[in-house]
Amino acid sequence: MLGIQILGFVAAILTTVCWLPQALKTLRTKDTKSLSLVTQSVFAAGVGLWLVYGILVGNAPIIFANSVTFVLVVLILAMKLRYG
Structure with a gap:
């Protein structure tokens, strides 16, 4: 079981x-022209749902990955909305 958790992490x-x-480059340059708003939005929603799923089933690797990824993707999405 520990091996499976390690694999997950x-x-x-x-x-x-x-x-x-990508998040660091977007923050540094504020250049979001080449990023798709639709893709970022759908990806953020999907990651958010994975996070909820991970919380509901109590899976630490899923919670960890999707918590951090959600923050990064939402940050990129916010930059896209602000700087276009």
């Missing part, structure tokens, strides 16, 4: 960290 870290460069 490794997957969570890898899929979450991939959004960090």
